[in-house]
Amino acid sequence: MPSLTQRLGLRVPIVLAPMAGGISTPGLVAAVGNAGGLGSLGAAYLTPTQIREAGAAVRRLTRGPFAVNLFAPQSTSEPTAPQVERAVAELAPFHAALGLPPPALPPQASDDFEAQLDAALEVCPAVLSFTFGRLEARHLGALRVRGILAIGTATGLEEARQLEADGVDAIVVQGGAAGGHRGGWSEDELADTLTLTRAAAKNIRVPLIAAGGLMTAADVRAVLDAGASLAQCGTAFLRATEAGTSEPYRAALAAAKTGDTVLTRAFSGRTARGLRNAVTEGVQQPLPYPQQNALTRPLRAAGATAGRADVLSLWAGEGVESGRTGTAAEILESLWN
Numbered sequence: 001m002p003s004l005t006q007r008l009g010l011r012v013p014i015v016l017a018p019m020a021g022g023i024s025t026p027g028l029v030a031a032v033g034n035a036g037g038l039g040s041l042g043a044a045y046l047t048p049t050q051i052r053e054a055g056a057a058v059r060r061l062t063r064g065p066f067a068v069n070l071f072a073p074q075s076t077s078e079p080t081a082p083q084v085e086r087a088v089a090e091l092a093p094f095h096a097a098l099g100l101p102p103p104a105l106p107p108q109a110s111d112d113f114e115a116q117l118d119a120a121l122e123v124c125p126a127v128l129s130f131t132f133g134r135l136e137a138r139h140l141g142a143l144r145v146r147g148i149l150a151i152g153t154a155t156g157l158e159e160a161r162q163l164e165a166d167g168v169d170a171i172v173v174q175g176g177a178a179g180g181h182r183g184g185w186s187e188d189e190l191a192d193t194l195t196l197t198r199a200a201a202k203n204i205r206v207p208l209i210a211a212g213g214l215m216t217a218a219d220v221r222a223v224l225d226a227g228a229s230l231a232q233c234g235t236a237f238l239r240a241t242e243a244g245t246s247e248p249y250r251a252a253l254a255a256a257k258t259g260d261t262v263l264t265r266a267f268s269g270r271t272a273r274g275l276r277n278a279v280t281e282g283v284q285q286p287l288p289y290p291q292q293n294a295l296t297r298p299l300r301a302a303g304a305t306a307g308r309a310d311v312l313s314l315w316a317g318e319g320v321e322s323g324r325t326g327t328a329a330e331i332l333e334s335l336w337n
């Protein structure tokens with residue numbers, strides 16, 4: 001049985017984590033692919049048309065394999081009117097400070113997963129990775145017939161077992177240090193990445209991709225030695241030249257110290273790790289995902305334009321202080337050699 005690295009034709013056993021919200025640009029995805037790793041396009045917030053365009057843009061820049069990443073569909077219930085009122089009231093002062101109209105929940109909060117997946121199938125990447133849950137057998141079947149590898153995300157052993165039973169081709173095991181959203185759907189153990197990788201290597205038969213706090217070549221080596229086939233790094237690439245990270249976000253990352261990250265539901269309604277700021281401190285009663293995500297979108301967009309890191313979702317992992325600038329190829333090199 002060929003290894004995952006062989007199946008994907010990688011020279012470097014490192015995955016650029018998908019980073020939705022414009023960070024994993026086609027340029028960044030392709031640069032990692034051209035340097036021998038696996039780039040991932042964070043496509044969860046893209047429309048089907050944008051997914052097709054971004055996929056074509058990656059293809060123009062690299063002949064290498066890449067992944068497209070989506071959020072698994074969520075079973076959500078509509079928030080009640082008092083819940084919406086409370087969430088709106090908490091965000092109102094932030095809107096006022098930026099001269100924005102008062103926050104309002106748009107009628108359609110969630111993206112259309114089926115249409116996004118159809119667009120991703122058309123792009124036909126080497127890998128379709130997903131987070132926040134499981135895909136249905138028909139989704140996995142559609143990937144299989146096209147030869148697209150399916151990679152799910154687990155935050156603990158039980159979730160990894162469920163993904164394995166579903167028939168995925170590989171599993172991202174996400175430790176608690178990871179930046180961005182927690183990928184799990186059951187109780188999140190916030191596991192130590194190395195400990196989770198070792199436990200999964202003992203119990204799970206499909207290839208593993210370790211993620212969470214991997215910032216140096218020694219970190220990458222340690223998870224490979226613990227049984228992972230690949231290492232997935234997000235925060236390490238946030239300040240790459242090719243990343244779509246906004247200027248205020250870059251400045252906040254450059255100044256960040258170990259211990260500056262918090263777990264918060266303030267921006268999206270789902271737990272995610274990022275740098276502490278006015279919104280993570282001020283918002284205590286967010287709506288569930290995806291409504292809170294839709295509610296905070298105008299604030300985040302205005303904050304990026306106005307250079308206001310205090311209102312942006314500054315996703316970052318616990319290793320943020322070890323982050324560096326440079327091209328994606330230089331950063332990949334520093335994680336491997």
Ligand SMILES: Cc1cc2nc3c(=O)[nH]c(=O)nc-3n(C[C@H](O)[C@H](O)[C@H](O)COP(=O)(O)O)c2cc1C
Pocket residue numbers: 017018019020021023042043044069130131153174177178179180181183211212213214232233234235236315316317318319
């Ligand atoms: C800015 C940012 C955005 C992220 N967006 C996604 C995403 O869209 N899909 C996904 O599966 N994981 C996403 N993640 C999580 C990563 O896949 C990965 O688990 C994490 O970056 C690993 O931890 P590290 O940041 O310490 O390297 C994101 C992480 C960051 C930092």
